[in-house]
Amino acid sequence: MAFGNKVPLAWRNLTESKPRLFASVAGAAFAVTLMFMENGFRNALLDSMVNVIERLDGEMVLVSPTLYTLSVPFSFPLQRLIQAEGLPEVESASPVYVTTRTGYWRRPDTGALVRVCVIGYPPEDDALDIPELRENRDAWSRPNVVMADRESREDQFGKFETGVVSELSGRTMEIAGTFALGINVQSNGNLVMSDRNMMKVFPELGGPSLIDRKVTVGVLRVRPGTDLDQLRVALREALPADVRVLTKDEFIAKEREFWDKVAPVGTVFLIGVVMGFIVGAMICHQVLHADISDRLAEFATLKAMGYSNAQLFRVVLMQAFYLSLMGYAAGLLVSVLLFDWVHHVTSLPMDLSRNNPLAILALTVVMCLGSGALAARSLISVDPAELFA
Amino acid sequence: MVSLFPPPRFPPLAWRNVIHGGRRSLAAISGAAFALTMVLLQLGFLEAVKITAVNNFDLLEFDIVLLSSRYEQFYAPDFLPMERLRQAEGLDEVLGATPLYASFGLWRCPPYPLDSTWEDADQASQPGALDRWWAGSRVRRPLQRRQLFVLGIDLDRAPFRSPIREAILEHKARLRLKDRVLLNSLSHPDFGWDLRDQFHDWELEEHSVEVVGGFPMLRGFAADSTVLCSDDNFFRLCGYGSRGTINFGLLTVRPDSIDQTVDRLRSLLPSDVLVYSRSEILTRETNHWVHQTSTGKLFAFGVLVAAIVAAVVVRQVLSNDVREHLPEYATLKAMGYSTLRLGGVVVTQSLIYMVFSFVASVGIAAVVYRVTEELAGVPMRMTAENLALTLILAAFVGATTGVLTAYKLRSAQPADLF
Numbered sequence: 001m002a003f004g005n006k007v008p009l010a011w012r013n014l015t016e017s018k019p020r021l022f023a024s025v026a027g028a029a030f031a032v033t034l035m036f037m038e039n040g041f042r043n044a045l046l047d048s049m050v051n052v053i054e055r056l057d058g059e060m061v062l063v064s065p066t067l068y069t070l071s072v073p074f075s076f077p078l079q080r081l082i083q084a085e086g087l088p089e090v091e092s093a094s095p096v097y098v099t100t101r102t103g104y105w106r107r108p109d110t111g112a113l114v115r116v117c118v119i120g121y122p123p124e125d126d127a128l129d130i131p132e133l134r135e136n137r138d139a140w141s142r143p144n145v146v147m148a149d150r151e152s153r154e155d156q157f158g159k160f161e162t163g164v165v166s167e168l169s170g171r172t173m174e175i176a177g178t179f180a181l182g183i184n185v186q187s188n189g190n191l192v193m194s195d196r197n198m199m200k201v202f203p204e205l206g207g208p209s210l211i212d213r214k215v216t217v218g219v220l221r222v223r224p225g226t227d228l229d230q231l232r233v234a235l236r237e238a239l240p241a242d243v244r245v246l247t248k249d250e251f252i253a254k255e256r257e258f259w260d261k262v263a264p265v266g267t268v269f270l271i272g273v274v275m276g277f278i279v280g281a282m283i284c285h286q287v288l289h290a291d292i293s294d295r296l297a298e299f300a301t302l303k304a305m306g307y308s309n310a311q312l313f314r315v316v317l318m319q320a321f322y323l324s325l326m327g328y329a330a331g332l333l334v335s336v337l338l339f340d341w342v343h344h345v346t347s348l349p350m351d352l353s354r355n356n357p358l359a360i361l362a363l364t365v366v367m368c369l370g371s372g373a374l375a376a377r378s379l380i381s382v383d384p385a386e387l388f389a
Numbered sequence: 390m391v392s393l394f395p396p397p398r399f400p401p402l403a404w405r406n407v408i409h410g411g412r413r414s415l416a417a418i419s420g421a422a423f424a425l426t427m428v429l430l431q432l433g434f435l436e437a438v439k440i441t442a443v444n445n446f447d448l449l450e451f452d453i454v455l456l457s458s459r460y461e462q463f464y465a466p467d468f469l470p471m472e473r474l475r476q477a478e479g480l481d482e483v484l485g486a487t488p489l490y491a492s493f494g495l496w497r498c499p500p501y502p503l504d505s506t507w508e509d510a511d512q513a514s515q516p517g518a519l520d521r522w523w524a525g526s527r528v529r530r531p532l533q534r535r536q537l538f539v540l541g542i543d544l545d546r547a548p549f550r551s552p553i554r555e556a557i558l559e560h561k562a563r564l565r566l567k568d569r570v571l572l573n574s575l576s577h578p579d580f581g582w583d584l585r586d587q588f589h590d591w592e593l594e595e596h597s598v599e600v601v602g603g604f605p606m607l608r609g610f611a612a613d614s615t616v617l618c619s620d621d622n623f624f625r626l627c628g629y630g631s632r633g634t635i636n637f638g639l640l641t642v643r644p645d646s647i648d649q650t651v652d653r654l655r656s657l658l659p660s661d662v663l664v665y666s667r668s669e670i671l672t673r674e675t676n677h678w679v680h681q682t683s684t685g686k687l688f689a690f691g692v693l694v695a696a697i698v699a700a701v702v703v704r705q706v707l708s709n710d711v712r713e714h715l716p717e718y719a720t721l722k723a724m725g726y727s728t729l730r731l732g733g734v735v736v737t738q739s740l741i742y743m744v745f746s747f748v749a750s751v752g753i754a755a756v757v758y759r760v761t762e763e764l765a766g767v768p769m770r771m772t773a774e775n776l777a778l779t780l781i782l783a784a785f786v787g788a789t790t791g792v793l794t795a796y797k798l799r800s801a802q803p804a805d806l807f
Contacts, residue, residue: 027705030698034427037694041687048683066495066534101493104459104467113459156681185683261517262579265610265684267765268434270518272691275430275757279423283702286420290709293413338694346686 009302010318013295024287028327029334031283032364036335038276039355042269044348048184049259050252051349052119053217055181056096057129059228060235061251062218065244069258071186073098075205075214076243082211083239084218089226094125097198097205098216100187106167107158114156117187118146118168120198120205127219132179133192141194145176151347152189160189171201183347185265217251218243277363284327284364285371288320292375299379309380316379320372324365331364332357403737406714407745413713417706418745424695424702425750425779430757431691432775437767438685441609442678443671444768448606449489450548452647453477453654454670455638456663462677464538464611466491466636473662474638477654482646487548488635490541490620492627493612497592499581500532518764535579537614539593541623548639556604557617563601564619568593568626574603576614577766593626608766610684638662700786703746707739707790714738718798732795739791743783751776 015021052070062084064074078095085093096119103118121127123137133140133147140147146168148160158164164175168191181190195213199206205214222231228247235245246254260266299312336352343350400408407414445463446454455474459467471488478486542548544564547557556571563569570593576582581591582603590597593616606615624632642650647666654664665673679685711718721731751771758769 023705023708026701030701034694034698037691041691044683044687068533068535072493072536101465115461115465183683185687188681188683262577262613263610264577264608264613264765264767267518268437268761268767269687271757271761271764272430272434275427279427279698282420282423283698283705286416286702286706289416290705294709294712342687342690345690346683348683348687 010315011322013319014322024291024323025326025330027287028284028323029330031280032328032331032360033334033338035276035280035360036355037338038272040339040350042273043354044350045185045265045269046256046259047349047351047354048182050255051182051184053252053255055128055130056219056248057126058219058221059248060220060222060231061246061248062243063246069255070098071100073100073216075216077211078213078215079211080239080243081215081218084220084235087234087238089222089231091221091223094121094127094219095195095215096121096127096217096219097195099202102169102202104169105157108164108166109158116189116191118191118193120193120195122195130179130181132177136177139176143197144172145174147192148175148178149181149190150178151180151182153183153347157189169201182349281367284367288323288368288371289375292316292372312379313376316372316376317369320368321365324368328361328364401737403734403741406738407741417710417742418749420706421703421742421746422749422753424699425746425783426753427695428699428779428782429750429754429775431688431695432778433758433769433771435688435692436772436775437769438610438678438688439675440768440770441607442674444607444609446670446674448550448553449639450550451639452642452667453640453651454665458661458663460663462674468634468636469638469662471633471635473658474635476658477638477640480650480653482642482650483640484643485546485641487543487546487639489548489637489639490623491636492539493536494539494594494627495534496537496580498533498535498579499584499588537580537616538612539623539627540615540617541620544619553604556602560602568596568598568622569601570598571602571604571617572600573606573615575605575608577608580614596626607768696782699782703783703786704790707742707787708794711735711794728798731798735795736788736791739787740784743787747780747783
């Protein structure tokens with residue numbers, strides 16, 4: 001910790017009184033926690049809204065031009081997908097049907113009807129990249145069975161377990177197995193079923209013939225080495241204007257953008273993040289300022305002893321730096337525990353690593369150094385003798 | 390509090406400590422004030438969820454509501470048979486019964502500027518709340534279609550309270566015509582309320598409609614806009630196959646017979662309907678949005694975290710302040726002040742800080758509330774309850790910190806304090 005051959009003054013200053021060190025670190029730690037939480041809430045919203053899209057096993061997708069969020073599913077005819085499959089670059093094309101408003105699961109123990117998000121696709125297509133769905137393909141290819149998302153809200157649906165028999169929108173269904181996907185801010189539970197079962201439960205997704213089925217997302221797997229931009233142009237030329245061609249990444253970005261920028265809930269969380277940063281920064285400043293001004297007399301002594309302004313300045317900044325690191329470490333620890341708890345209670349994805357931990361670290365350090373520099377300014381301008389007055 | 394420790398002096402010592410603290414006091418107050426602002430802000434978010442949960446029912450005129458057994462919340466009401474409403478109407482206590490139809494419908498949102506095309510849609514990105522605020526309608530935005538909530542009513546028995554009642558009355562004659570609607574004047578800017586005079590053929594589902602006027606209805610977390618039309622138009626626009634199903638059955642009953650009628654209806658009607666009195670449905674909606682949705686849960690967590698952080702910060706600020714004043718307290722003790730009296734000064738001083746911080750935080754929060762309302766379009770209200778909660782938090786932490794510090798002063802010798 002020493003710099004050069006001198007006394008590690010900054011470190012000793014900080015650690016001289018344990019209770020005071022504890023109070024300062026706690027203050028900074030809670031500021032860090034506040035920033036993490038506000039960020040975490042916003043990302044929980046955005047991440048959860050794209051959880052289904054991220055699992056789509058393909059490089060490109062076809063969607064209705066009207067679709068602006070998967071929570072409000074719009075469809076295009078299955079025929080477009082068959083046409084797309086005709087292109088040489090397209091290896092396979094699978095339809096995914098989504099309904100968010102018309103599926104009601106009867107909770108077995110209370111008999112209550114609870115709205116559930118239902119996703120359907122041909123089991124052999126593996127349109128969703130979820131191991132349990134792939135491995136149990138045969139089980140959920142049977143008639144009148146569903147696969148249930150274990151992470152659905154248990155307080156609303158009861159426990160989703162293999163073998164449970166209940167009713168989905170008026171039809172008897174058995175849970176053939178479970179998988180882990182995760183809920184989002186718009187739906188509290190997910191079911192996956194085969195396209196054939198889906199057509200039986202939701203006849204409105206069908207049409208006069210097979211090619212008129214109402215597909216929500218068409219997942220395209222392309223041959224390795226295909227240029228996605230060229231394929232997009234080729235698909236646009238081959239298909240009428242009633243479908244939009246997007247890469248998977250664009251689809252994810254569009255969905256996030258909607259919830260971030262258009263939906264009111266995104267804006268509210270953004271304001272939370274901004275206020276979290278402002279308040280967090282204020283708290284860091286407060287902590288450091290108190291710590292430095294408490295020691296003004298000691299610094300004046302050093303100055304009288306012949307320390308240069310630059311040396312004093314460096315001591316203060318080092319002290320600020322150590323404090324910011326300790327505060328950050330403690331805040332990170334508290335945040336890990338809190339994130340886990342929030343995930344446990346809400347079932348929403350709370351992933352600390354996606355919350356710009358480095359940006360928050362940088363901000364904490366910059367804030368503390370800035371406050372340190374502000375506090376140190378009074379050291380420089382003031383005459384040692386006056387500091388004792 | 391000061392009067393407990395005679396002889397009283399004016400102004401009290403604690404007050405003078407704060408006032409003469411100068412920048413030091415200011416720093417303490419601003420630190421605590423920002424922490425309390427965060428609490429108020431999170432409480433405001435949670436309050437917004439509660440307000441938007443009940444807001445729609447608040448606007449409707451009814452004593453008892455009939456709902457489908459699949460009813461989830463106002464924006465997912467499902468269907469119940471019209472027959473149930475007729476059965477209810479047969480009761481002596483029921484003075485009026487009117488259906489409300491509600492469904493999501495697809496609205497074509499006008500582009501800015503008006504000549505941009507579908508082609509632009511793939512390139513353009515959505516303007517965020519801040520862009521809209523800075524540039525307003527100058528932000529380029531392609532044509533798009535978005536869902537809004539469509540309400541259908543019997544024009545002669547419109548179940549709305551003022552001011553929507555007046556808006557309907559004013560436009561009643563025109564609403565009877567085919568494909569005429571009222572648009573929510575508080576809609577998200579995307580839906581084009583500001584452009585209503587520049588546009589003719591608006592599009593709802595697959596039909597061209599005309600906007601004949603507006604009505605004010607708060608936006609919520611579930612829908613960004615609403616249109617209102619007659620029941621005849623509603624069936625055509627939203628593709629309801631028969632008139633045999635409704636979404637809400639609204640009943641007005643004879644005064645003082647509400648509970649009794651609810652009981653009678655519950656025993657009379659089959660299990661495919663839910664019967665709620667006005668207060669019951671308001672409670673159910675609040676409960677759903679606060680406890681059953683992830684939105685409500687996240688905001689509740691926000692309140693909790695902000696409260697803990699505020700408590701830590703307030704404690705930190707106050708104990709710093711006391712430490713800085715230690716020599717003065719030691720002097721007072723040496724002068725013969727009793728520990729109790731000294732403790733009184735410390736606690737009073739803490740409370741004065743808290744009052745200042747609280748007032749400052751209310752001021753800052755009021756600004757942030759307005760900004761949120763402007764940018765997110767959700768109602769932010771500072772309720773007396775939330776103000777009281779924050780004040781209690783501040784006072785509680787302030788007082789306990791004061792008492793703890795005073796307790797420490799007790800054992801200290803004046804000489805040591807220097």
